[in-house]
Amino acid sequence: MQQTTTPGSAPDSFTDQDLRDALADANLPTLLAALAHVTGEDRWIESPFVPTLPPDLGDHDSGGFAEDVQDRIRAEAFDVLRRLRDGEVEPAPQPDPDRLVRILSATLGEVLPEGYGHLLGEELGIYDRSSVPVSTVGEQSPLRVAIIGAGLSGLCLAIRLEQARIPYVVIEKNDDVGGTWHENFYPGCGVDTPSNLYSLSFALNPDWTRYFAGRDELAEYWRSLADRWDVRRNIVFSTEVVSAAYDEEQASWKIVTRAADGLEDELDADILVSAVGLLNRPSVPVIRGLDTFEGPCLHTARWDREIDITGKRVAVIGTGASAMQFVPAAAGVASEVRVFQRSPQWAMPHPNYRRDIPDGVAFLNRHVPNYQGWYRLRLFWRMGDKLHGLLQIDPEYPHPDRAINRGNDRLRKILTSHIESELEGRPDLLAKSLPSYPPYGKRLLIDNGWFRTIRRDDVDLVTENIETVTPRGVRTTDGTEYEADIIVLATGFDAVQVLGSVDIRGRDGTSLREVWGDDDGRAYLGITVPGFPNFFCLYGPNTNTGHGGTVVAGTEIQVQYVTSVLAEMIDEGLASIEVRQDTFDRYDDELGEALSRTIWTHPGMTTYYRNSRGRVVTNSPWQYIEYWRRAHQPNMDDFEVESALSPAARMDGRSA
Template sequence: MREQPPATDGELRAALAEANLPTLLLALAQLTGDDRWLREPYVPTAPRGAEDHDSGGLPEHVQTEVREQAFAIVDDWRAGRLDPAAPPTSDRLPGWLSLSLGSDQVIPAEIGGLLAEELGIAPRDITPLAPGAADDFRVLIIGSGFSGLCAAIKLEQANIPYVVLEKNDDLGGTWLENTYPGCGVDTPSHLYSFSFAQCPDWTRYFAKRDELHDYLERLADGYDVRANIRFGLEVASATWHADEARWHVQAQGSDGKPEEFVANAVISAVGFLNRPSLPDIPGIESFAGSTMHTARWDRDLDLAGRRVAVIGTGASAMQLVPAIVDEADHVTVFQRSPQWGLPNPNAMRDVSPATRTLMREVPFYLGWYRLRNVWNFGDRLHPALQIDPDWPHPDRAVNEVNDRHRRFLTDYIKSELGDREDLIPKCVPTYPPYGKRPLLDNGWFRTMRRADVTLVTDAVAAIEADGVITADGVRHLADVLVIATGFKALEVLGPIEVRGRSGRTLRETWGKDDARAHLGITVPDYPNFFFLLGPNTFAGHGGSAALSIEMEVRYVMRLLEQMLERGISSVECKQAVHEEYGARLDAALNQTIWAHPGMTTYYRNSAGRIVVPMPWTNYDYWHMTREPNLDHFSAETTVGAI
């Protein structure tokens, strides 16, 4: 995404000396069209765990041969002496990918189409409309985070007029609002980016907040969508006017002035991690020191020499505490339940300049490195999360594979805790691995064993001016109180009032915490209203939000395309289709680990229904959203139903 001068021959040789050979072999096979790079003696061995496996397990002389020949081939390509071969067909991609990941990885043949799109050799976009063809049609997007920007980019490319309303004074959503120390992504950076805007210049394998926000800034500028974003406008309501087949959207500026927008379609891109959840603890307002939620961090706060109390041990706490412990005098962590922390060799690693050169200079290297992550951090894990009704130990795991993960992770946590055996019952969960959102270990367990850190597992009973009181009556003194209790993920769309065809609001339709949508995207009674990252679209088994967003945006774009081509003024999901999908969804969810009774999780609502993750693989969802079926919708033109 940034212009860089071409690498010198010496820089390219140095970069190839660091290359991940399983990735390089795939890139060479695609560049040359020569299958010999996929046969012995070049077939990699299986990696261990989550490692990149740079050597591929190949003998030293084979490694040297591959790197030397790679230089000659890339040099020929750069000099114009080699034209890239035709890309492999989608049916070959699963076999190529499986081979690069070792013989124990059998990748289903049917996912070839998804892999081809992610690799960029198959189209995912609609054909752009002729300029002016959609001048009488306008789309309104709520939010300018990852999903809002993706929708804006695709509308811009399709020549469909749109406007983005953003409540903040800058774009970025989650990656604008969250600025706490250690804040970053727990999905590999090269995967946590769009297939159409892959970034060769990530400086960390798991990027931190500032770099992620910079990526989004460059997206907005590079695709010319910033001019269509209205900042400082918070949407208050959206009301469907059937006589016009349009939404009337009321927003309020940061100056308090109201403004109305009229749109043919509305895309909700507010996500589900944007409204902080604050605990109801007696006396919390009486605390005399600094108090803040992690999502509302004060970057000017000086923690040097201060006693910090952190309530919560979810994703933000696991990033925050290791990042502040060297600055604070003492950190006390209040834990309701322990979390499984996943080790990854790249968790704290920088991406070397040489590796960034590979990503920029070697054709297809970045795409294949990313594609390996699509599988390794995605559908590979799905079987481990499915309940085996015949498994004899349902208290500790949901199937044999899940139990193997439990044993591995338990041993890992114990090794990180070292001689602090007193911490084992506090840090090793009793529920099955992945029952809650799996978290990347950023040094959490090693931090817990420090003398200047206290892990408290007694319930918080009250907060007073100078500290936190736990249920055992102990007072824990503090100068700073950090609330790390996550977000109101179940209150989809938060305070926005959306009123549909019948006059009912979405909140009345759903209740407080039971959001449902066909494919997570559309709801009966709310024509031309589309959700991105809506209910039950989070790939809880693993994957990238960027992949889910692209699939959902493609679905919406193809619906809009059909509307414009056929003169359709409104599409509304049929109630029977919505109910049938909901029944299939709930049945599948009840067979997943998230239905396990052994833990509390924000994935489930007050009635116990699973509202956040989807039960299927990324491929399943790709297949479901690849082409919208107009038979699933009640469609109307300006002259009546069709």
């Protein structure tokens, strides 16, 4: 079992007072897990040091312990960490998978299902996910990889290839890395996943300043990864992939690119990887008269830094995740904000959403072995697979119009109470703001002060349908015209048109667009497609984790899968690899059956998760653990393979 290191993997130099001050800010369940890990002792996860179950989404910093027990934990932790710092004791060996499950179960106050241990070790960063040991590949890898996109998934794969010394090039349409977090910078932009989940398992960031990071901090994190692993030298910026065609004779991809100045170029690669993702193309609604508006009209994903909303009348179309962030940020800056809502959204309060990370916690992240990792594991379970059952349809549940199972109905009541509390005394707004569909039918949002914001005198929530945009504003179907200086389209992304901007052709010149149509992407494990050898997707069809958690975990599992396939190709001298049609069909049937049991098939709402025929295209029905089991190690019997051409033959073909 390979192991790697993470931030906080060994104590650094600090004073006794530094440590005492930091321990005052510690999340005690996390601290106990870190102590059980570093000492190898069970006493940290046994009575009287067993926390209670967290009462809400908050961190449960006290663990539910009485004051005297809290003081005892901090005092004994101080003694252990001081001795560890001074070299009086050595860290225990890394725990095995069963012990990881025991530690997390004890410090969560609940028992995790069996089988999670190895996945937890990878998420903790102590079991290596790289899959392609440098010693195996050596200096002369026969494969060359082309990656489309330098966002989250493209960077993750590039780093792994850099570590393995496999030649690669990344083609990126923007002038810097970061993808979504380079392109999006509207007011209020940030992540609605906890910062510690929204980072790579092998590159935790001990310097987050907020529990939910803002856009600038996120963009800097991804830029720092590119610099840390020196992958920029292999990135071609400000360049788009126009087309890619598979050459069967040479078992390689012929890729056409276009630079910002319009010049086209060609390159060859043995392996083509799409790291474009699902949230790449802004969804611009078809609204009559939109092009007649005389003022600025812009999508949140295409914000103009020159736009100043101060003192302006701003019309916002849409009430999804970006609107949930933009509207509270714009209120009080603009003279008025008018929101045009098609349907209300369920939004959950989170105690940490606007909270800064205390200095003491930042200290513990840097200096206490695996403290940050265990905090992250707690989030990974509590905001991930623990919630999966809430999305599974119980066909016997007697109230399918409002909920899909008992747990889902309990959540509905909790969210309803929150909205009622926020809008107390405003029955007009409450009537507009309570969704009629079950929670999780659409993406469940984090309440960024949305309900308090729409109570403001300078904010108006309009629920009449839009009839047309006029030169001076927006007119609704009741005949009311609302004047505006700026129109903001907070209408999300066209997630179902996967790879819609690139012409990809596999065997016999077959176009991926012909296979998928406009909005029906399908791939084995969301990663690979029959008829398209040596082609892989990251964050492809049906890989979005709709039950919670973070896209990062799924991305790392996919990167691990792809790099494992590459290792097999190198070790076995394979020229091409292509998923078998029967393997794909079997998986597609299993996928469809699993999706049919999920909330996203509920008829009570529209959602970007579904295509024009009602099929769920974006979301995965699997728990993390189930997807990990399927993708952790590729089964080579799932593929058709071809042996490699001799080096001389390949060179002759390429120079012809």
